[in-house]
Amino acid sequence: MAHDVQNFNLDQKFEFTAAIKKPIMTVLVIGAILLGIGIVMAMFGGGHEEAGEASGHAFHWYERLYANIWINNVYFAGIAIIGVFFFAIQYAAQAGWSAPIVRVMLSLGNWLPYAAVLMIASFFLMGHDLFHWWHAELFDPASAEYDKIIDGKGAFFYWPMEKGTFPIFYIVRMVLFFGFWVFFFNKLKSLSYAEDTLGGTQSWYKIRSMSAFFIIFFAVSSSIAAWDWVMSIDTHWFSTLFGWYVFSSWFVAGLSAITLITIFLKGLGYLEMVNENHVHDLGKFVFGFTIFWTYLWFSQFLLIYYANIPEESVYFLERLESDVYGPFIFVNILVNFVLPFLVLMTRDSKRHGVFLKLVCSLIIAGHWIDFFLMVQPGTLGHNGGIGFMEIGMFLLYGSAVTWVVLGGLAKGNLIPKNHPMLEESYHHHI
Template sequence: MAHHVEVVEEQYVFRSETRKKLFMLLALGVVFFILGLVFAMNDSGHHEAAHGGGHASVAEAQKLVASADQHGAASEGHGHVEAGGEHHEKPLWIRRLFTTLWMNNVFFTGFGIIGLFFVAIQYAAQAGWSVGVKRIALAMGTWIPLAGILMLITWFVTNHDIFHWTHSSLYDSKGADFDPIINKKAPFFFWPLAGGTFPLFYIGRMVLFFGLWYYFFLQIRKNMVAEDLEATNAYWYKNRVMATVFLIFFGVSSSIAAWDWVMSIDTHWFSTMFGWYVFASWWVTGLATITLIAAHLKSAGYLKIVNSNHLHDLGKFCFAFSIFWTYIWFGQFLLIYYANIPEETVYFIERMRTSPYSWIFYLNLILNFVLPFLLLMTRGSKRQLSTLKLVCPIIIVGHWFDFFNMVTPGVLKHEGGVGLLEIGVALIFAAVFLLVVLNSLSKIPLFGKNDPMLQESLHHHI
């Protein structure tokens, strides 16, 4: 029988040096952002020249689309040109700014909800190994309310420039812009109101999802804090129930959020695997973030209860779910490739053959599958802090590119690209996210001294 080990409670101190580094990162992001915005404003002449680079591919996509018999397929092609050439379109630099704000916010929202999802999984599975890292994931959940506020504000500012379906002319059956396919999807966005009015159902879902995610986060955190003060298992059982209910809600809400916030940008196109695909990308990014923070805390002398066995488990998660993401990616791609239906293939043709996105399309597979697979393949590599500190940022950056390619082509067509503006916004988000998370982490002990699973975690060996 394992003997009882006494442990000393640990508190993370958010030191001024760490704060300073994050503010420097924030300042760098702001500088990149301003320079990127200036370059984007002056870049209007360049993108005209670049039109030729991606135009053949877009034309090819349109040709494929037009060749379909169904009216829907033809109007998909029309929609792609129409959205790009509407008379009240904003300048390119504004659309680039809106697109990168939306894309980064959707990407970072994943960090918050996956943090909470990770905690819930540990309770529902009665997992013992994760006591030392559970509160890192919990701290990530602090981002949820901020992400929700940002999402609502960004949506109201950018909706017509990002979401083609928000234009009321598409729902006027007598108008020249009438789109029968988008009109049939109107109830999904506008119910109970008429198509082309205010998307009450859509905004209602957004508010409900963030509201309930934040509610579950507050309840689970409250029980974890209470457990520190009272040596009873009652709070652990409460959290098991709370986690189970959250996981059921999360299964539905995360898929619908993916359809709403990402898939509806390409309104004609759809994939039945898309909810899984976005979840897989969010999940492995969240795991990499938890692992990276744990590795840095361990290097700084914290988390004495976390040993190479726990690191091995985190490394296995990153390894396994990088493969899972690739499986979902390949499944979605293969089905669409094999069926070869024009209104489906246009999505991949835009991304594979259009100049600003094609290199990202292939880089995506290298950063998110090839490198994690090779670098984390051996047992020893998963147990090394240095390897984990190398692989986790690769996964996080890789999935940033993944979200970039999910969002940008549908909005900017062949005028998109990764420049200082996009990198600047990403750095600003990363710096603010880390400031919020590390501040939250310093508020409560790094692990629960009364957690009923603590002894199991201390004797965890693989």
């Protein structure tokens, strides 16, 4: 049956044409304009001077800008690494169905080097304003600001330096994680493209073993990254399943991005081998992990609600009882669970691009709201919200990521033509 696969053009390359670039550029410009309007409004509208709840100081307009940059850095870095993770899963699990779309998954990783630079640079520039634990007076027992709880956690950020000086341990972790993520991405990418010229199964076995190492590293690093980059904003509070929670939010968003790119390429006449069965599988992943995210959200909420321990419940109280964030808790559940659950419940909806495009677009915006709810209350108190600045920044980042991902995808063949399981994928039927 080998001749079946040969009927397709396996040397097909995605052309990143001017017609595709134009709408991305348009969204980028709209995002920049909205962001500019948001910044001007924040500068002249001013913040609330009584905004001391979160940080004990007068509020400055640029803090909102910093919080937005941080939300988008964390969110899109997560989507990028999920692409590499999902690619690695396919090889580690010896999955055959996904053979024609593994490069779509891997293409998300093209954002990782940019994410690394943005993340590390913004931490140096804005970390002091974003992270309460970076304030030296918290670690000085003689200071009125001394905080015993944060002092107890200080070594996690500052080791081997003195607490309250320079968070070397924290920065080393960030650099190491991004360094290894970019290393694994580049290694997997070069092995995948080498397969096109080498043939045989040698590359496939190499990718498989490299994927196994990456998955182990990812399991540890993604969880610690979640504690460092998000949970440490609310330094007093902690949740033992927070690493899982952030992973699930990233994962659903990443799966949605992979699905959208696949449907987009199909619409342009690429990926002829990919049929409604493959699309159905992607739809099932999105559906299943939407429920997984909700399960973790509810587990975290229910345990904290039921135990009703003040230092735990404060996290939800400052969100649920807030005029600014309260409504978004319900938007979060509606967009990330109720709508995807109801729309993707039937078999047909998971096989039709129109439903998946709608749900996946909603999920990508919805999980941004999830990260907005994790970051803004702890950094901005009641000076947060979603306005021109937030929408502009999201569009700016989203279009930049899309540009980088599609640009990377255009650099090589779309389908790994010597993948040993292409035949299996061609006959994939569910």
